[in-house]
Amino acid sequence: MCIIGKTPRWSVIILRDIFEMRAHLSLLTSRQCLFAVLFVVAAAIFAGCNAPNVITDNANVNDTTPADLPNTVDSVHLPYGNPSNAGANDKDNYLIVGEGSVISYNDGRGTANWIAWRTTRNDLGNSIPRPDFRHDPRLPAVFEPVEYYDYSGSDYDRGHLVPSADRFANKKLNRETFYLTNIMPQTPALNQKPWEKLESEIRSLVRARNGFDAYQIAGGYGSLPTKKGRLTAPTNCWKIVVLLPRGAKAAEINERTRIIAVDMPNIKGIEDRPWRSFSTTVRAIEEKTGYDLFSALPRELQDRLETRMEIKSP
DSSP states (O other), rough: OOOOOOOOOHHHHHHHHHHIIIIIIIIIIIHHHHHHHHHHHHHHOOOOOOSSSSOOOOGOOOOTSSSOOSSSOOTTTOTTTTTTTOSSSTSSSSEEEEOOOOOEEETTTTEEEEEEEEEEEEGGGGGGOOOBBBBOSSSSSTTTOGGGSSTTTSSSSEEESSSSGGGGGGHHHHHTTTGGGGGGEEOOHHHHTTHHHHHHHHHHHHSSTTTEEEEEEEEESSBBBBBBBBBBBBBBBEEEEEEETOOOOOGGOOSSSSSEEEEEEEEESOSOGGGGGGGGGGGHHHHHHHOOOOOOOHHHHHHHHHOOOOOOOO
């Protein structure tokens, strides 16, 4: 099946010339004009069907999103590999390479599969006015949009993956954290307590005098029904944080690098549990999600980092 995207420019020019000749010079009979038009239309269809990477006009895919991406993505926010091999050809594993994060979006669930971002001290700042939640304009128009009201009465909070406070220093990037692609249904007990406590802990580590740059990736897995059929809530929310000394290159990760990995149940009644009680290994999260989270690293280093619980860098 082929889909016509944009009409070739040469066909528009030929059609214009045909009608100008017909109207002003009377050089073509009606039948000749009709056959000429049909020929041009047929040729345009053939050209459209054989053009590579043609996108429907109503798809409205952001021009900055590559059509096919390898397992690595050219973004400071995702230096350790594309864990689900997200790209532009799968609506349920759709890649958005943004200025403030990298997202694998799942249109069927109405939420991200995962989001990766880097937080540095320069990203932090004083609290700024809270923007409104809104639809992400970077999604193709053929996707079914999630709106603010889809969360209303669902019994779930609008839980941020990239925290708003991680982008207080830049109003534009802070607005992106209120795109609904960055929001996941979380119980109030999770969102407002252990999840938020971990977010605050990471910012404290980033802000400290001899602090860190934090390379983070978070997402959810499993399915819970919501009162709003458009949304699927996860049974669990997970996060992995790589902490490197401030200013260090991402490639300087090594077997002694501090890694935080948590897997938190999306349930009621966990308000009083410390976030550390949900600590796990990267490998355990990979087994639950099917992702290859450090795929860009050498296999030996992956095995060392992914199979141990959190340790602190010396």
